[in-house]
Every structure is written in C-alpha cells, then in structure tokens.
Amino acid sequence: MGRAGKALKQVLETYSISQNQVAVKMGIGRSNIYRWVHEVRDPGAEMVIQLRDALHQINPTAAEEFVQLYLGHPPGDGDEE
Template identity: 55%
Template sequence: MSKAGSALKQVLESHSITQYQLSAIMGVNRSNFSRWLRGERDPLAEVVVEIYKALKSINPKAASEFVRLYLGIGADEEI
C-alpha cells in the first residue's frame, strides 16, 4: 500500500470519516479516492496538500495525524 493511502486509511478509520465525506469536500471522484486507499495509485503531492486541507475542514486533529503518519513523524515530535 502507498504511504499516503495507508496514512489516509488509518486516519479515516480512527476519526470516523468516510471516503464519501472527504471525496465530496475535495471534489474528487470516489473511484480515484478508493484507488488511493487500496494503494493502487499514489496521489500527487498537490493532492496530498488538498487531502490535508479537506481533513482540516472536517477535523483538525485528523489532518495533523495524517501529516504525522505520511511523514513518519512520531506523536511526540513537532511538525
């Protein structure tokens, strides 16, 4: 699985956010979104930023967790 997909899947599950919610906010086709989660495709760097912004609009803690997981930063480290 891709690093972004893995981080995103974990954040969605731990914060009870659905793919539908996030894809709707981002204006992204759910099939593309689903491919990221399954690791079939990696989102472009610009899209990773859009994922962060969309998560932040739903739940700022989820957005921070996504960045930490994606970058491999421990919970005790600052971003």
C-alpha cells in the first residue's frame, strides 16, 4: 500500500502544490488527499487518473512526474534514446 501516496507526497513537495489545490481541482475534500499522502488509504484506479488530471491542470510537469513515480520509473529514466 502507498505507492500512489508516496508519489503524490513527493510531487506536492517538489512542486510546492498544496493538498487543497489538488482537492479543489478534483472536486473532493482535502481530507481525502491527506489520507493518500499519509498512506492511511490508497486511491482507487479511477482516483489515480483524476489525480493525474488535476495535477496536469496545476502543473503538467508535476503530473508527468507523478505518473513516472507511481509506475516505478524515476523521471528521466525512460526508454528514450
């Protein structure tokens, strides 16, 4: 448990994005974001997609990094040559 939460926490800290900003973009309570960031609960697959979309609206680079971290691929460690 916690891969999405760890990825989200890192991205929020790196890009200075507040839990509230994400919650507002997603139309959910900040307490949900708090639970994910602190690994109390994992977001479901649909919520992970909504998280990515919300982050993309705030900062597209943050959204990309979230996806990479969530999938277990550090940013810049892709298959591009």
